[in-house]
Amino acid sequence: xxxxxxxKSEWLLILALLTALLVSVxxxxxxxxxxxxxxxxxxxxxxxxxxxxxxxxxxIRLPRAVLCVIAGAALAVGGVLMQGLFRNPIxxxxxVGTSSGAAFGAAFYFVMGSVLKLSTGQWTLPVAACxxxxxxxxxxxxxxxxxxxxxxxxxxxxxxxxxxxxVFLSGVGFLSYIARDPQARSITFWSLxxxxxxxxxxxLIVAISTLTCCLAALxxxxxxxxxxxxxDEAMLLGVNLNRLKVSVLVINVVMVAVATAFTGxxxxxxxxxxxxxxxxxxxxxxxxxxxxxLLGGVVLSIADLTARMLLRPVELPIGIVTxxxxxxxxxxxxxxxxxxx
Amino acid sequence: xxxxxxxxYSIGEKTLLNDVSLAFEPGQMNLIIGANGAGKSTLMRxxxxxxxxxxxxxxxxxxxxxxxKENELAVNRAVLSQxxxxxxxxxxxxxxxMGRYPHFSQMPSKADRQICHDAIxxxxxxxxxxxxxxTLSGGEKQRVHFARVCAQIWxxxxxxxxxxxxxxxxxxxxxxxxxxxxxxxxxxLRNNRLVVLGVLHDLNLAIKYAHHILLLHEGRxxxxxTKKEVLTAENIKTxxxxxxxxxxxxxxxxxxxxx
Numbered sequence: 001x002x003x004x005x006x007x008k009s010e011w012l013l014i015l016a017l018l019t020a021l022l023v024s025v026x027x028x029x030x031x032x033x034x035x036x037x038x039x040x041x042x043x044x045x046x047x048x049x050x051x052x053x054x055x056x057x058x059x060i061r062l063p064r065a066v067l068c069v070i071a072g073a074a075l076a077v078g079g080v081l082m083q084g085l086f087r088n089p090i091x092x093x094x095x096v097g098t099s100s101g102a103a104f105g106a107a108f109y110f111v112m113g114s115v116l117k118l119s120t121g122q123w124t125l126p127v128a129a130c131x132x133x134x135x136x137x138x139x140x141x142x143x144x145x146x147x148x149x150x151x152x153x154x155x156x157x158x159x160x161x162x163x164x165x166x167v168f169l170s171g172v173g174f175l176s177y178i179a180r181d182p183q184a185r186s187i188t189f190w191s192l193x194x195x196x197x198x199x200x201x202x203x204l205i206v207a208i209s210t211l212t213c214c215l216a217a218l219x220x221x222x223x224x225x226x227x228x229x230x231x232d233e234a235m236l237l238g239v240n241l242n243r244l245k246v247s248v249l250v251i252n253v254v255m256v257a258v259a260t261a262f263t264g265x266x267x268x269x270x271x272x273x274x275x276x277x278x279x280x281x282x283x284x285x286x287x288x289x290x291x292x293x294l295l296g297g298v299v300l301s302i303a304d305l306t307a308r309m310l311l312r313p314v315e316l317p318i319g320i321v322t323x324x325x326x327x328x329x330x331x332x333x334x335x336x337x338x339x340x341x
Numbered sequence: 342x343x344x345x346x347x348x349x350y351s352i353g354e355k356t357l358l359n360d361v362s363l364a365f366e367p368g369q370m371n372l373i374i375g376a377n378g379a380g381k382s383t384l385m386r387x388x389x390x391x392x393x394x395x396x397x398x399x400x401x402x403x404x405x406x407x408x409x410k411e412n413e414l415a416v417n418r419a420v421l422s423q424x425x426x427x428x429x430x431x432x433x434x435x436x437x438x439m440g441r442y443p444h445f446s447q448m449p450s451k452a453d454r455q456i457c458h459d460a461i462x463x464x465x466x467x468x469x470x471x472x473x474x475x476t477l478s479g480g481e482k483q484r485v486h487f488a489r490v491c492a493q494i495w496x497x498x499x500x501x502x503x504x505x506x507x508x509x510x511x512x513x514x515x516x517x518x519x520x521x522x523x524x525x526x527x528x529x530l531r532n533n534r535l536v537v538l539g540v541l542h543d544l545n546l547a548i549k550y551a552h553h554i555l556l557l558h559e560g561r562x563x564x565x566x567t568k569k570e571v572l573t574a575e576n577i578k579t580x581x582x583x584x585x586x587x588x589x590x591x592x593x594x595x596x597x598x599x600x
Binding site: 087088089225227228229230233235236238239241278282283284 | 431443
């Protein structure tokens, strides 16, 4: 009853994901053909030296395509979790402050990094962004009034999120204002998202955090389902509400902050993917999490490919692509008569 | 057995429940009546474990609910709330399955599925099983939640006493389903390890089905016991500000109120 109707669509999504991977490794500023891909893989295993195109494939294209798939999964699953937790389909993972905090962390690094003599190594920026995202989310959680007796106690959290977001975004604004031109450009660029920083090390880190968090999310899927009929009802069905809230928030912030730290802010994926899936697959969170992980990867791969191909050889920030495609799709979904929310 | 000892619950200056003590026996239809704002729903919330800030104790089989975990309570205690909104499009079958959530950790067992199937059949929802819950009428939704709470405390031959708390369960139902539901509850009560406790507005339905009536007025119990003891002309006048004609049979048993 609950099981069988999902199996087919999962395979379909896996197929789509592999196709997207394959297409996105082939095209870009330089096109790479199938022979080069095969010989690159063969030579890497054998330990031979690679040609230029093969090196582009092995060290730029492939890690980037893989990061796309993982980061897309992180954002989409984060969206499922936040929408489930707040019982609201218009919530996205950044709503509890994660992405604005991450942006502040990144901006702080760009502007103050040299003043404070922060290390210029490749890990400083992601660490700053990740820390910013976690600090802001923790602030939202600590500042939100613990409304006892209110019907929906997620609302204070949501409203506090809006306020904290405003503070951190004005912080980003202030830093951009006092920044020198190249620094300000870095901030803008980071806020629009890019996957050009992908490497195998990055892939590994994001993969570990995303996979762990997705598995943890699956564990809470049943309790999130119960939350769909209300916080009181979930408690009456045996859910420990506080534990669920804290766990889901932590899972979301770790997954999204780590991914965002390496990709910058990518909007709309976390909002649209869960919507799209709920429309087709219903609202069971277990199925939503599995499907969102796959579809998020597909969507972000397509977006990244578009960002690279549209003004080739110039590369667009991916956040621009996701917003410009995402917004109309979102409005179309909302206007469909068959959609209840 | 469900007992409450000296429950007092206030919000700010306002005392919603004032020294309420009660005991509900298994195998009986226990109904709470009272005017709007008398404290019926608050009492239900305290008894079901949703309120924390009360004084006094609530005991399920002599176990204090303050010391019980949510899931421990949910295995044997189901609550039908006044109004339940589902935030996302879910099928009727999925909503009924929620009743089994306290009983499995990740995936429902075969037994859980069978119980949902039986609960759906009991409330004549077979044709709606795959329908989106959000598209149902008020009465249909109410029946879905009945199926859900019954699935939650389904009789699987367990030794423990089970508890069913119903807050105005008949609101959205037509007269056919109102009677149908009360009959089903009476039938379920033949299993004497079930405590049923309901808030009802229709005094005549209370007369027809209740074994034990509790009359609340301004947060206090002003009478409890059999219908003969509780539904006196004086009590009804105090609690509801109406003066109905009480129709009795030759045994002086109340048959109905002519309002």
